[in-house]
Amino acid sequence: MRIYVETYGCWLAKADAQILLQRLGGVVAESPRDADMVLVYTCAVREDGEVRQLRRLEQLSAEARRLVVAGCLAKARPYTIKRIAGGAELIYPEQVEGGRERTMHNLPEPDGGLIYTAPLQVGCLGNCTFCVTKYTRGGAGYVRSAPPDLVVERVRKAVARGAREIYLTGQDVVTYGFDARWRRGWNLPDLLERILSDVEGEYRIRIGMSEPWVFGKFVDAILDIVKRDERIYRYFHLPVQSGSDAVLRRMGRRYTADEYRGLISKIKRELNDDVFIATDIIVGFPGETEEDFGHTLRLMEELQFDKVHVARYSRRPFTEASVMPGQIPDAVKKERSKLASELALRIAHARNSRLVGRRLRVLVDEVDHGLVVGRAPDYRQVVVGRGGGPLGSFIEVEVGRAEPVYLWAKGV
Missing domain, CATH: 3.40.50.12160 (Methylthiotransferase, N-terminal domain)
Structure with missing residues (x-):
């Protein structure tokens, strides 16, 4: 068919x-x-x-x-x-697996592609007031995790068939194994150690999105692995959503802005700021004042994120936030989104500019509109050539110039 x-x-x-x-x-x-x-x-x-x-x-x-x-x-x-x-x-x-419930006992078969995506878990421990996914997939403590033996077997097969990037994905990747009470072998650090020890080869692992308050429980173990093995990208996607404690409370987020600051500061300190931090921010959440929005901009300035996904709040079915008072007019959300996005690009450009003149080992992984693009050790995008390219190969380049999204290899 x-x-x-x-x-x-x-x-x-x-x-x-x-x-x-x-x-x-x-x-x-x-x-x-x-x-x-x-x-x-x-x-x-x-x-x-x-x-x-x-x-x-x-x-x-x-x-x-x-x-x-x-x-x-x-x-x-x-x-x-x-x-x-x-x-x-x-x-x-x-x-998805053909039954009435998700078991996570059926993972994608490797297809010989350069990237293999391994869904580790579904569900979330949070209960955010803006989130429809907790209804469509599960949340508020519902987590289902793939057996570690199955994950390792699929990753081994993928690498043997030519995969060079392994994306560990899920709704909230760091909650992997919560349904097994995070016992030995059934938590993200143990799974990473198992993959790295059991799967030989030259490949890179990208850890998917994780909730900050859960990530903090495992941060020491994860950073220890990242520091020891270059096969894990120095990349973390940790959504903050707002820099205002008042907004975070209304969102149902389970941390304060200062607690989030502490987590990011620890990661940057432990990795000597040789790291890529991506985050998500929602502007125009119900009740968000100009002062609240100002707190978010100041947090962005202070923590110097490498990438910010800025989203205007939108009402979703079955969510508490959709019926909250203080809904923000679209024009205000649009203006705040513009300001946050412009600031995010300025910061990203400054972060990338620090790397001009640095030599990097890059995994070439795509051709995008005629540009041959690879990933640096922290998953940062590097343009290494034009036309075709040796996809799947590792090459040494010197960074010649920087833009908010791309680094450019010298001579390109």
């Missing part, structure tokens, strides 16, 4: 789409017109993304012989999807 696949959202969604494709026994089709089935794996995190996906589903319903809609939006908006695409079959996130 020829299956055309479109995926929206996070790396966990991409992994789930791959599991579904393999379970359905299909081969990838290049376009909807060439396909026996169209599979769309959806995301429900943002309202603007929902609008785009619904519009696309309406279009595909007129083209596809058979339309399957899976993922978070399928669970959050089933009646809306059925209204605009009446013949669509729906698969909820917990049904």
Whole structure:
């Protein structure tokens, strides 16, 4: 069966789409017109993304012989999807493996690609008031983790088939093994140690998004591993969401701004600031004042993030924040988003500029619009050439210039 696949959202969604494709026994089709089935794996995190996906589903319903809609939006908006695409079959996130519940006993089979995405867990220990994912996938203490033997076996097979980057992904990666009470072998540091000891080869591991308050419980063990083994990218995605304690409380986040400052400062100190810190910020959350927003800008200035995903707050179904008083006008959210994004780019440019003249060992992993791009030891993007490139190879370069997103190798 020829299956055309479109995926929206996070790396966990991409992994789930791959599991579904393999379970359905299909081969990838290049376009909807060439396909026996169209599979769309959806995301429900943002309202603007929902609008785009619904519009696309309406279009595909007129083209596809058979339309399957899976993922978070399928669970959050089933009646809306059925209204605009009446013949669509729906698969909820917990049904990805074919049963009624998610077991995490079915991981993607390596396909010989340069990147292998390993979904370690689903669920979250948090209960954020803005989050629809806790409804669509699970949260507030619900966690399901993949068996460590299965993860190691898949990673070993992926590396043997040519993978050079291993993305450990999930809703909240550092909660891996919580359902096994974080016993020996069933926690993120132990899993990292096991992969590094059992899987030989030249590859890099990227740790996915983690909640700061849980990450803090394992930070010492994780940093010890990162310092000892260059196969782990010096990259951490730790969403802060706001620099205001008042807003963090309304969001249901389980840390203060000072506690978050302490975590990031510790990471930078332990790694001599040779690290890439990515974060997420929501502007315009209900009740956010100009003073609250100012606290966020000051936190960005102080912690000097390498990348900031700035999002305007949008109401999501089934969330407490959607009915909170003090909803912020769109014009105000847009202005705050503009200011935060501009500041984020200025800081990123300054952070990258420190590396001009430095020699880096880069893993070449993509060709993007004619640019050959690789990843530095901290996952920073480095343009190493134009045209084609030796994908999967490691090369030494000297950084010649810097931009907010890219470093450029000297001579390119």
